Amino acid sequence: MLNRRSLILAGSAAIAAPAISLAQDSRLRFAVGPFQPSPSDTRKAFEPFFRHLAERLGRPYDLVVTNDWAGISVALANGQADIAWMGPWGYVLAHHAGGARAIATVGYDGLPSYHAIILARPGLTIGSWPEGARGLRISFADVGSTSGWLIPTHYFQSRGIDPKTFFRYRDGASHPANVIAVANGQVDLATDFDRNFNGMAERGLVRRDEVRIVWTSEPLPNDPLVVRAGFDPDATAHIQEIVTAITPEEARTIMPPRYTGWVSADHESYRPIEAAGIAVGRLKAKS
Incomplete structure (x- = not known):
């Protein structure tokens, strides 16, 4: 270990x-x-x-x-x-x-180790997670990404959710593009990982109050x-x-x-x- x-x-x-x-x-x-x-x-x-x-x-x-x-x-x-x-x-x-x-x-x-995360627009109202997010716009990273595709896909499927039909779904974005898309209101939700988000915030590429974390994975x-x-x-x-x-x-x-x-x-x-x-x-x- x-x-x-x-x-x-x-x-x-x-x-x-x-x-x-x-x-x-x-x-x-x-x-x-x-x-x-x-x-x-x-x-x-x-x-x-x-x-x-x-x-x-x-x-x-x-x-x-x-x-x-x-x-x-x-x-x-x-x-x-x-x-x-x-x-x-x-x-x-x-x-x-x-x-x-x-x-x-x-x-x-x-x-x-690190964590996969899902980011949301800060003013977005989600009654319960993830059931209350049905129909929202979500951006996954490309299918070769651990935290941007594999782990959130596995998480949703373990809850009986197919993200491609449950959300207004798209994939293929880079992690930085996903963060910016949420901050700019282009999507409601997006996948990312904590190291990337923290690094972008520290470099001033995004403000922490422009997004919020609604889900965090187990350590990867x-x-x-x-x-x-x-x-x-x-x-x-x-x-x-x-x-x-x-x-x-x-x-x-x-x-x-x-x-x-x-x-x-x-x-x-x-x-x-x-x-x-x-x-x-x-x-x-x-x-």
Whole structure:
């Protein structure tokens, strides 16, 4: 079980230096999902981490920023990316489609978990939740998003609600776009996750009084760092050692704000996400 203490202790681990069997001139192909409002914002925020990783491995690299969460899964499954920082549901999709493997979970404010949320216009009257929200306009994120699609879909279905018929439904938006759509009154409700909403509020992109949170999920495992199927096992082990040795102090210089390092992980860390995917019919249980 990952916890705050394990995140802090991970930063003090000494890094061994095993031989890397990748070709000396091989380029590492990194990928990252659409965490920021635009691809250029995401690249600016996340490239210092990937540069640090490539430098420690002594390899040149390319970095692709995907436009949607499902796209990064396809890149891993097709061998177009070697290593990716992605959302939990996207990882589970990549694991089922092509055998991708989680090797670390990122820490945020020292914790390895976060929450899906649903936002509403502050003046909206909802007699009871969720039954009183019938017929309202709701925006989900794209179907590769953990907190923006999978978890709220699973929640509503567990209450006997099909969101596509219960609400005036749409999906496919980015998380920042969902927040802005609620704040501007373009929709009544929208899915998001607490880290994104808090970050947007801190950067002044939205005021906290422009929206209100009407639902919060149970804790979900944070973003994994993932390697594609067949990636060199010695390199994989070394990458895991490098990232789990990043201290909170170092994270402030090479990672986006409030990310505090990594802890080792594997597929078991993401079983709850996998179970939700099976429950909503997007995955088949493995025999």
